[in-house]
Amino acid sequence: MHTKPVLSIADATRILDAARAEAERHQWAVSIAVVDDGGHPLASLRLDGCAPIGAYIALEKARTSALGRRESKQYEDMINAGRTAFLNAPLSGTLEGGVPVIVDGQVAGAVGVSGVKSDQDAQVAKVGVQAALA
Template sequence: MRTILVAAALAALTAGASAQDKRPDYGTAVNAAGAKKIAAGVLAECQKNGWNVAVAVVDNHGFLVYFERMDNTQTASMDIAVGKARAAATYRRPTRVFMEAINKGGPATATLPGVFASPGGVPIMVDGKVTGGVGVSGVTGDQDEQCAKAGLGTT
């Protein structure tokens, strides 16, 4: 009987793992020119709304390609923008999903290295592949995400 229970538990775990969403592959890393263009779109959206933010663009491995901050942006936002960009690129998903998982009481998401559980980090996608990440910080998470998406042209 015990063997049957162990086998059933293993089958359930295997089925759960295969049912997980497939994350997109990594593509060719965003270059400096592309990163500057994304940041310009972010900053235009933030300026339009009167929001002072920091914006970071990283490559597909989470390494910083471009960073800019607006005058009078809160000091903490510098590191947060970079962290959101890295999390979006390396985990290949928007940082909003971490906040939602934690709010639902999901598994130990908060203990994963480099997790930023706040909206504002979005993967950069080209032809269905992750080429980097953009992170914005300085206003609310939803506003940060709005600006990040504007920089990617997805608003």
């Protein structure tokens, strides 16, 4: 039988707090979603001023990252490089901003962020991931 790391509610809260602080430091109105390794929601937050669709997109970015076991940006890069078959993949968050939480080589979950430029979304998500690993 295998064992694996899992995100606790305390981890999800730490991720949200750190990601929120990073977004607020830059005055970025974003949505932040934290999911488990199966892409199921653990926690989410939509900051004041973020469009409602941001909450949906953040969750899908996180889900894509968790299920794909990689940053969602890698799917965006593949599509932009001409591998358009990924447009039909059963993932709808194939934009930059989803980052997996990797513990001891295992994906424990992921963070997705939406609301500003995609590299800024990823920056906020990565700060959240680092808080989980600290």
